[in-house]
Amino acid sequence: MTSSSFLKLAAAGLLISNVLAADFDWETLTATASLNWTSCYSGFECSLLEVPLDYTGADKRNASIAVLRLPATAPKEQYRGPILFNPGGPGGSGVSTIVSIGAEFAEVFGTQFDIVGFDPRGVSFSKPSVSFFNTAAERQNWIPSDLDSRYPSLNATSEVISRNWAQFQLIGQIAEERDTMDFLQYITTDNVARDMLQISRAFGYEKLQYYGVSYGSLLGATFATLFPDNVGRIAIDGIMDWEAWYSSDLTGSLMDTDKTLQTFFDGCVSAGPSACAFYAPTASQIASNLASLADSIRAQPFPRPHLPLARHGRLQLLSQLHLRLSEGNATGVYTANQTPDFECDCTSDAAPFTANIFESQIATACGDGPVVNDSITELREFYTNQAKVSSFADIWGHWRIHCDGWRVHREGRFQGPAGGNTSFPLLVIGNTADPVTPLAWAKKAAGLFPDSVVLTQDSPGHMSLVAPSLCTHGALRTYFQNGTLPAPGTVCAVDAELFPGAANTTATAKARTLIASSDSDNKLLDAVRAIGEVVRPIAAMGRALL
Numbered sequence: 001m002t003s004s005s006f007l008k009l010a011a012a013g014l015l016i017s018n019v020l021a022a023d024f025d026w027e028t029l030t031a032t033a034s035l036n037w038t039s040c041y042s043g044f045e046c047s048l049l050e051v052p053l054d055y056t057g058a059d060k061r062n063a064s065i066a067v068l069r070l071p072a073t074a075p076k077e078q079y080r081g082p083i084l085f086n087p088g089g090p091g092g093s094g095v096s097t098i099v100s101i102g103a104e105f106a107e108v109f110g111t112q113f114d115i116v117g118f119d120p121r122g123v124s125f126s127k128p129s130v131s132f133f134n135t136a137a138e139r140q141n142w143i144p145s146d147l148d149s150r151y152p153s154l155n156a157t158s159e160v161i162s163r164n165w166a167q168f169q170l171i172g173q174i175a176e177e178r179d180t181m182d183f184l185q186y187i188t189t190d191n192v193a194r195d196m197l198q199i200s201r202a203f204g205y206e207k208l209q210y211y212g213v214s215y216g217s218l219l220g221a222t223f224a225t226l227f228p229d230n231v232g233r234i235a236i237d238g239i240m241d242w243e244a245w246y247s248s249d250l251t252g253s254l255m256d257t258d259k260t261l262q263t264f265f266d267g268c269v270s271a272g273p274s275a276c277a278f279y280a281p282t283a284s285q286i287a288s289n290l291a292s293l294a295d296s297i298r299a300q301p302f303p304r305p306h307l308p309l310a311r312h313g314r315l316q317l318l319s320q321l322h323l324r325l326s327e328g329n330a331t332g333v334y335t336a337n338q339t340p341d342f343e344c345d346c347t348s349d350a351a352p353f354t355a356n357i358f359e360s361q362i363a364t365a366c367g368d369g370p371v372v373n374d375s376i377t378e379l380r381e382f383y384t385n386q387a388k389v390s391s392f393a394d395i396w397g398h399w400r401i402h403c404d405g406w407r408v409h410r411e412g413r414f415q416g417p418a419g420g421n422t423s424f425p426l427l428v429i430g431n432t433a434d435p436v437t438p439l440a441w442a443k444k445a446a447g448l449f450p451d452s453v454v455l456t457q458d459s460p461g462h463m464s465l466v467a468p469s470l471c472t473h474g475a476l477r478t479y480f481q482n483g484t485l486p487a488p489g490t491v492c493a494v495d496a497e498l499f500p501g502a503a504n505t506t507a508t509a510k511a512r513t514l515i516a517s518s519d520s521d522n523k524l525l526d527a528v529r530a531i532g533e534v535v536r537p538i539a540a541m542g543r544a545l546l
């Protein structure tokens with residue numbers, strides 16, 4: 001029995017999908033070989049950078065990359081160039097992310113830097129944009145926005161795998177047939193890495209300064225492999241393994257997933273009934289209560305009328321939702337899992353879509369990988385093997401199925417191996433219980449780039465940003481500002497409690513809170529806390545996970 005229907009993980013990393021198309025019209029900009037800034041959003045500057053579509057030069061067309069910066073505000077003589085950011089996905093819009101949390105990043109990294117978000121080729125405001133569908137209605141039909149339809153449990157019925165297989169065979173076919181401009185083959189991670197070098201050079205910097213989370217870590221490692229002499233600073237966080245990625249087999253991703261849930265059970269026990277509403281005296285009792293709850297709801301669901309979408313600035317506590325649910329009140333779980341209603345101007349031809357995470361994710365992830373041609377029997381075996389690693393396999397096997405139908409693979413694309421002697425060591429950050437990118441992958445990545453250092457953050461959750469830590473985020477700041485790496489083996493506690501208000505906060509948490517007494521420390525923690533508010537629900541895709 002799995003608990004995954006309550007605790008669905010993101011089928012991707014950090015995904016910020018704010019649709020900002022209405023706030024600034026990128027169509028008014030002309031792509032140019034150098035950065036030509038125009039004021040945009042509020043306090044930001046936007047530019048479309050012209051880059052080669054095909055870096056071999058065989059195809060002479062250009063792509064245009066949407067680049068946005070929050071300009072440095074420190075005195076000119078202190079200016080230290082751009083820090084590029086990628087929010088993961090793949091398919092996440094760096095532009096949208098930096099519009100929402102750029103100011104907080106400036107607080108973390110320092111005002112000497114331009115904080116730069118860009119939409120990777122294929123994504124949102126960059127061109128070419130990936131879109132397989134002709135209208136919003138058609139798109140909704142193929143890839144429903146509600147997550148249960150989009151990522152149904154592969155073990156819900158014996159038919160889900162075969163049905164999904166058929167669906168993605170067709171999506172792969174549609175994507176290929178409609179790629180009449182022959183763009184899709186160029187939407188790969190190696191080309192995004194090449195684009196990052198172009199962006200950095202357009203700022204006048206031969207060496208890249210970059211922070212990438214989740215899939216963004218793979219992008220950073222790919223850059224460091226392709227351009228080891230162009231590494232200024234690269235910090236990667238929530239590490240995706242290159243072998244897993246470039247073979248379209250993310251099974252290992254689930255290594256620490258059950259451990260993450262265990263952290264909730266254990267934390268609930270030590271927090272006690274006053275701080276953890278789903279409390280039971282032992283972790284195994286809590287686990288079994290959760291499993292029984294899932295069973296009983298499968299046997300008899302709560303019929304719910306439609307509720308208007310409630311936006312949660314902050315996730316309600318998982319334990320409270322579970323308690324309410326066990327008492328027969330499904331309101332909280334319903335609203336925490338709700339997705340916006342589908343709406344479209346169905347008379348207009350809305351494609352291509354700027355909120356195209358799903359399509360650009362498939363194009364990039366599957367285009368990076370090998371030709372996957374698993375039979376349905378092989379997909380069932382794949383799922384069975386994943387289920388040996390984690391009880392969450394039923395919501396993670398989708399990657400493989402999605403790629404099974406994908407047909408566009410460019411000859412000569414980068415597929416690893418990753419690694420190399422870089423002109424500056426990498427800072428590699430991993431959490432002790434990351435449900436999507438296990439700590440072992442951070443250690444492995446660091447081993448591929450001599451002199452790079454792993455910083456371990458002792459917390460559950462996907463990537464360090466889910467919890468503020470003076471230790472982790474102070475080290476991140478120091479790395480960018482001074483080039484100092486933390487001592488190898490550094491383990492950072494977080495300055496946050498899993499169960500606020502618990503009588504039994506650990507001694508470590510208390511000590512850290514005392515240290516955070518200076519104004520600048522508090523500002524740093526506040527900034528990461530604010531980033532966490534934005535990334536946590538998205539990292540869990542609104543599924544109330546940590």
Ligand SMILES: *[C@@H]1O[C@H](CO)[C@@H](O)[C@H](O)[C@H]1NC(C)=O
Nearest residue numbers: 032033034050051060061062
């Ligand atoms: C592509 O961009 C480069 C650099 O801006 C420019 O020199 C070239 O003319 C462009 N090529 C096409 C086909 O637009």
Ligand SMILES: *[C@@H]1O[C@H](CO)[C@@H](O)[C@H](O)[C@H]1NC(C)=O
Nearest residue numbers: 028029030031032036037038
């Ligand atoms: C820079 O952008 C502005 C509009 O934002 C445009 O008028 C101008 O021609 C552009 N400059 C170049 C060199 O393309």
Ligand SMILES: *[C@@H]1O[C@H](CO)[C@@H](O)[C@H](O)[C@H]1NC(C)=O
Nearest residue numbers: 001002155156384387391394
């Ligand atoms: C799949 O579902 C069946 C029936 O509910 C259950 O017996 C089995 O344990 C599940 N498999 C996995 C791997 O969770």
Ligand SMILES: *[C@@H]1O[C@H](CO)[C@@H](O)[C@H](O)[C@H]1NC(C)=O
Nearest residue numbers: 266267269270271504505506
């Ligand atoms: C307090 O929490 C710590 C860490 O989780 C645990 O080891 C300890 O047993 C707890 N103490 C009590 C009294 O519950």
Ligand SMILES: *[C@@H]1O[C@H](CO)[C@@H](O)[C@H](O)[C@H]1NC(C)=O
Nearest residue numbers: 316321324329330331332333
């Ligand atoms: C059900 O739970 C919600 C919050 O999750 C709460 O606002 C509401 O009052 C509860 N309803 C009842 C009948 O207890």
Ligand SMILES: *[C@@H]1O[C@H](CO)[C@@H](O)[C@H](O)[C@H]1NC(C)=O
Nearest residue numbers: 371372373374375404406407
């Ligand atoms: C996939 O496998 C099927 C059945 O083995 C075969 O007919 C088909 O040609 C294969 N497709 C590709 C693209 O390799």
Ligand SMILES: *[C@@H]1O[C@H](CO)[C@@H](O)[C@H](O)[C@H]1NC(C)=O
Nearest residue numbers: 418419420421422448449450
């Ligand atoms: C890095 O440099 C060392 C010493 O020069 C060399 O032995 C090693 O093979 C290099 N590693 C890579 C991945 O290039």
Ligand SMILES: *[C@@H]1O[C@H](CO)[C@@H](O)[C@H](O)[C@H]1NC(C)=O
Nearest residue numbers: 474477478479481482483484
């Ligand atoms: C960087 O180094 C300078 C000079 O040694 C020091 O004043 C500053 O506090 C350091 N900054 C960080 C973030 O460690």
